[in-house]
Amino acid sequence: MKRPALRNGGVSHWWHQLGGPGPRRPSLPGDRDVDVCIVGAGYTGLWTAFYLKQLRPSLTVVVLEREFAGYGASGRNGGWLTAALPGSAAVLGRGPGGPSAVTCLAAHLRQQVDEVIAVCRAHGVDADIVKGGELRVATGPAQLQRLRSDWSGRAPDDADQWLDADELAARVRIAGGSGAIWSPHCARLHPAKLVRGLAALVQRQGVSVFETTPATSIAPGSVVTPYGTVRAGTVLRCTEGFTAEVPGQRRAWVPMNSSMIVTAPLPDRAWREIGWDGAEVIGDEAHVYMYAQRTADGRIAIGGRGVPYRFGSRIRGDGATAARTVDELTATLHRLWPTTRDVAVEHAWSGVLGVPRDWSATVSFDPRTRTGFAGGYVGHGVVSSALAGRTLADLATGRDTERTALPWVDRRVRQWEPEPLRWLGIRGLYAAYRLADRIEARNGRTSVVARAADVISRKP
Structure with missing residues (x-):
C-alpha cells in the first residue's frame, strides 16, 4: 500500500x-x-x-x-x-x-x-486530557545512572515511583528500557x-x-x-x-527551536505489542532528549530539538522542518518502538520556545x-x-x-551574548550534547563532553 x-x-x-x-x-x-x-x-x-x-x-x-x-x-x-x-x-x-x-x-x-483540568471540565473545553502521569525512561547504562542519581535525592514523601525494567514494560514496552521514574503530576492533551x-x-x-x-x-x-x-x-x-x-x-530570550513528527494511527496489533494503555507521556534521559505521547486517536507524536537555533534569532513561522531532523526523529521512533517501522510518518513541524540566559x-x-x-x-x-x-x-x-x-517573580536575568557568539555557543552546545549521546551509546558511561558543555554554557 x-x-x-x-x-x-x-x-x-x-x-x-x-x-x-x-x-x-x-x-x-x-x-x-x-x-x-x-x-x-x-x-x-x-x-x-x-x-x-x-x-x-x-x-x-x-x-x-x-x-x-x-x-x-x-x-x-x-x-x-x-x-x-x-x-x-x-x-x-x-x-x-x-x-x-x-x-x-x-x-x-x-x-x-x-486546576487546568478543572477549568477545562467546568467550562466545556475538550482537549483530550488524560492524567496518566509522566515516565522518565532510561534506555542505556549512562541514562540509568543519571536517573538513579536523581531518584536517590528525592524527598521521602514524594509521590513519584521508581520502575525497574519489568515494571516499565508492564506499562509500555520500549526497546532498551532499563528503568523509569513515574510521576503522577502530568496529563496528556491536544x-x-x-x-x-x-x-x-x-x-x-x-x-x-x-x-x-x-x-x-x-x-x-x-x-x-x-x-x-x-x-x-x-x-x-x-x-x-x-x-x-x-x-x-x-x-532577552533566544527562540529555541523544537521539532515533532506524528505517525499515522497504529494498528491494534502494534498497540498490543507496545502496550501504553495508560496515556502516560514519555521522555528519555538523553542529553538531546525526546518527548512523546500516545494521542487520543492512536498515533505516536514524538519530538526533539532538531536545528536548535537560527542565526540572529530568526524564526521560521510556517513550521517547516529540515529533512535531517525528520530523519533523526523517525530513527528515534523506530529505535524505541521497532513495530512502528511499518507505520507511516504523516506530519512534521517545528516551533520556538523562549530560553533566558540562565535557562x-x-x-x-x-x-x-x-x-x-x-x-x-x-x-x-x-x-x-x-x-x-x-x-x-x-x-x-x-x-x-x-x-x-514565588521565586520566579521579578527575577533579573542578564541578556544573551551578541552574534555571532550567540549562534556559535548554542549550536556548539547542542553539537557537544549530540556527540555525548553517541559516545554514551558506545561505552555506557556519562560523557565528559556533556559535563564540559554544561560548564561552558553555564547551563545549570
Whole structure:
C-alpha cells in the first residue's frame, strides 16, 4: 500500500487535525481605551486574561495577536500538562526564599495541573486530557545512572515511583528500557484544542481578542498597531518564543527551536505489542532528549530539538522542518518502538520556545509603569504558562498572594551574548550534547563532553 506523502510544516499536526484555526477573528478596528492590553494570544496571554476576568469581571481586557490564537508554541507543543520546573532549581533557589521557595513553586505547579483540568471540565473545553502521569525512561547504562542519581535525592514523601525494567514494560514496552521514574503530576492533551478552547472561553468572559494585529510598539500605557493604538492602564507582554522579535528584546530570550513528527494511527496489533494503555507521556534521559505521547486517536507524536537555533534569532513561522531532523526523529521512533517501522510518518513541524540566559522562567510586573511580562519556560510551558498567567493577574490587580512571592517573580536575568557568539555557543552546545549521546551509546558511561558543555554554557 502506498504511504501518504509527508506533510511538512503548515504550523502543526494539531491544527491540521482540526481543519486549521478556522476563520480569523477581526483585526483591531481602531483606537481603543481599555483597562488591560495583553500582547500575545498563546497560553500565557489567554490564561492571564482568564484569571483577570475571574478576579475582576468589570475589567476591560484586549488581547492582540499578530497571527491567530495559538499560532506559536501553544498550538505546536508535545501536549504535556506537566508540573516540571520551568528551569533550574539551583537558579530559581538563589532568591531570598532559597530551596524552600523552589519547593513552594513545585507545589503550585502540581496544583496548577489539576486546576487546568478543572477549568477545562467546568467550562466545556475538550482537549483530550488524560492524567496518566509522566515516565522518565532510561534506555542505556549512562541514562540509568543519571536517573538513579536523581531518584536517590528525592524527598521521602514524594509521590513519584521508581520502575525497574519489568515494571516499565508492564506499562509500555520500549526497546532498551532499563528503568523509569513515574510521576503522577502530568496529563496528556491536544495542544490546539486547549488553546482554541481557551480563546473561546475568554471571549465568553467579555475579553476582546484581535488577530492579524501585530504590535509595532509596546510601551507603558499604550500598544501601537497598524490598525490603531490601544491605550491601557496596564500593558502585559506575553510573547514567549517570539520575544526576540519585539523591539528592544532581541537578546532577552533566544527562540529555541523544537521539532515533532506524528505517525499515522497504529494498528491494534502494534498497540498490543507496545502496550501504553495508560496515556502516560514519555521522555528519555538523553542529553538531546525526546518527548512523546500516545494521542487520543492512536498515533505516536514524538519530538526533539532538531536545528536548535537560527542565526540572529530568526524564526521560521510556517513550521517547516529540515529533512535531517525528520530523519533523526523517525530513527528515534523506530529505535524505541521497532513495530512502528511499518507505520507511516504523516506530519512534521517545528516551533520556538523562549530560553533566558540562565535557562529559567520569569514572571515580572512593575507597579510604577503598570507593565509586565511572563515566559522563558524552556520547554515546560503548558502548565507554567497557566500559573504565570494566574500570577500576572494577581500582580496586575495588586493582590498579595502565595503566587506573587514565588521565586520566579521579578527575577533579573542578564541578556544573551551578541552574534555571532550567540549562534556559535548554542549550536556548539547542542553539537557537544549530540556527540555525548553517541559516545554514551558506545561505552555506557556519562560523557565528559556533556559535563564540559554544561560548564561552558553555564547551563545549570
